[in-house]
Amino acid sequence: MKFVCNHNNINVFDLKKSMGFYEKALKLKEVRRITDSNGAFIIVYMEGADSSHRLELTWLRDRKEPYNLGDNEFHMAFVTDDFEGAKKLHQQMGCIVYKNPSMGIYFIADPDGYWTEILPMKY
Numbered sequence: 738m739k740f741v742c743n744h745n746n747i748n749v750f751d752l753k754k755s756m757g758f759y760e761k762a763l764k765l766k767e768v769r770r771i772t773d774s775n776g777a778f779i780i781v782y783m784e785g786a787d788s789s790h791r792l793e794l795t796w797l798r799d800r801k802e803p804y805n806l807g808d809n810e811f812h813m814a815f816v817t818d819d820f821e822g823a824k825k826l827h828q829q830m831g832c833i834v835y836k837n838p839s840m841g842i843y844f845i846a847d848p849d850g851y852w853t854e855i856l857p858m859k860y
Contacts, residue, residue, distance in 0.1 A: 744782065744791035745813055747851050750803050752779060752796035754848045759783050762830060762845060763815055763853070765792060804849055812844065812852040820857035827855070 749755040759765040765783035768791065772779050777798050782791045792813070817823045820841075827833050827845050834852065835844040841859075844852045 742790055744793045746793040746795055747847075747849070748795045748797065748800070748804055749847075749849050750796075750800060751848060752781065752794060755794055756781060756783065758832075758847050759792060759794075762827060762832060762847075806850050809850065809852055812854055814854035814856055816856045816858055818858045820855070823855055 756767065760783075763785065765785050767781055768784045769782040770779065779796045781794045781796075783794065784791045824833075824843065827843070830845075832845040832847070833843055834846040837843065842854055842856050844854050846852055
């Protein structure tokens with residue numbers, strides 16, 4: 738029996754803004770979209786060029802307030818082959834929220850406050 742991770746889901750308050758963030762910060766592109774016939778929700782799957790793992794963004798029409806992420810103890814992680822270039826891009830975007838130089842990693846936050854860990858390829 739084999740299991741392969743397919744996607745992670747996060748709910749987003751502003752779909753367009755979130756998609757723009759993930760396109761710029763992590764080079765993800767939309768690969769699939771599901772739109773409810775009544776307009777109650779939109780699901781967008783985003784994927785990187787070198788990975789089949791997808792990020793699922795779910796937008797709910799009736800959501801009126803930003804999501805409460807609690808202590809934000811869960812996160813995604815992305816590995817990059819250009820750690821310094823990624824760090825420079827994320828610094829320019831102003832989205833770095835935590836650095837751990839002793840471990841050689843840092844975290845960025847998206848428009849909804851979800852954290853993503855950025856790792857060099859050696860991980």
